[in-house]
Amino acid sequence: xxxxxxxxxxxxxxxxxxxxxxxxxxxxxxxxxxxxxxxxxxxxxxxxxxxxxxxxxxxxxxxxxxxxxxxxxxxxxxxxxxxxxxxxxxxxxxxxxxxxxxxxxxxxxxxxx
Amino acid sequence: xxxxxxxxxxxxxxxxxxxxxxxxxxxxxxxxxxxxxxxxxxxxxxxxxxxxxxxxxxxxxxxxxxxxxxxxxxxxxxxxxxxxxxxxxxxxxxxxxxxxxxxxxxxxxxxxxx
Numbered sequence: 001x002x003x004x005x006x007x008x009x010x011x012x013x014x015x016x017x018x019x020x021x022x023x024x025x026x027x028x029x030x031x032x033x034x035x036x037x038x039x040x041x042x043x044x045x046x047x048x049x050x051x052x053x054x055x056x057x058x059x060x061x062x063x064x065x066x067x068x069x070x071x072x073x074x075x076x077x078x079x080x081x082x083x084x085x086x087x088x089x090x091x092x093x094x095x096x097x098x099x100x101x102x103x104x105x106x107x108x109x110x111x112x113x
Numbered sequence: 114x115x116x117x118x119x120x121x122x123x124x125x126x127x128x129x130x131x132x133x134x135x136x137x138x139x140x141x142x143x144x145x146x147x148x149x150x151x152x153x154x155x156x157x158x159x160x161x162x163x164x165x166x167x168x169x170x171x172x173x174x175x176x177x178x179x180x181x182x183x184x185x186x187x188x189x190x191x192x193x194x195x196x197x198x199x200x201x202x203x204x205x206x207x208x209x210x211x212x213x214x215x216x217x218x219x220x221x222x223x224x225x226x227x
Contacts, residue, residue: 034215043119043203043218044156089155100146100171101205101216105155 002027006090006104013080013111021075021107023064023090031092033057033066033073034101038087047075047088051095080111115140119204119219125227126191126198134189134222136204143209145187146216149173150201159202162187163209191224199226 007022025031032051036044048057053068064075073090090104117138126132138145144163148156158171162181176195181187187206191198201223205216 036218041221043117043220044205044216045218046215049215100158100161103148103156105153 002031002092002094002102004090004092004102004104006088006107008105008107010108010110013109015082015111015113016079017111019075019077019080019084019109021088021090021109023073023075023104025071025073025090025092027071027092027094029094029096031094033064034091034093035062035064035073035075036089036091036103038089038106040086044089080109082111082113085109085111117204117206117217117219119202119222121222122220124222124224126224128226129193131190131192132224134191134202134204134224136187136189136219137185138187138206138217138219139185140206140208140217141184142206142217143184144207145181146205146207147171147177147179147187147189148203148205150203150221156203159189198224200224 003026005024034049035047037047038044048059050057050066056065062077064073087106087108089106091101093101120135146161147159150156157173159177160179162168178190203221204219207216
């Protein structure tokens with residue numbers, strides 16, 4: 001079946017450290033890939049996306065590259081801030097009518113000053 | 114500004130009661146979705162609707178019901194048949210059923226059974 005696997009958290013970093021959150025997927029066909037962020041007590045916000053192999057999504061200093069050969073979409077940021085503390089979700093959609101976004105279990109990031 | 118409004122933000126329900134969660138969007142999106150979020154389990158799909166008067170079950174539809182009488186509205190009823198309803202519920206919408214542009218989410222409703 002179709003699924004998304006994220007590294008388990010929590011991830012604890014000091015301010016200005018480098019961040020990587022791993023995400024791999026299993027999908028029939030050619031999915032679009034997404035990273036969402038959830039701040040405490042809120043809904044999810046779209047952080048970035050990529051719709052085909054080798055595409056790089058980027059936003060607010062975060063980046064992720066769609067790697068078809070390794071079925072991965074790892075999230076990276078060169079220098080994290082305290083305000084980046086949140087839960088991060090990797091997700092995919094199969095771009096077909098009648099399907100919905102499939103989410104990973106989420107990774108909690110905690111950044112201290 | 115366009116967006117999705119979920120209400121109420123917090124909801125308390127006695128065991129054995131049905132309760133309805135509201136979700137309204139003014140984005141002119143065709144598709145709408147309900148997810149349930151539990152700690153450590155990510156988001157699980159309850160129901161989704163791609164057009165008015167049509168909806169499909171997701172992965173965990175048992176104990177829930179929905180309606181889609183208007184494009185803007187997709188209410189979720191948590192029935193007494195839902196064995197463990199305490200959770201955070203998120204509503205989302207997308208321009209089309211394919212979701213290739215991603216979803217817009219509401220701010221959620223936290224339901225607690227007392």
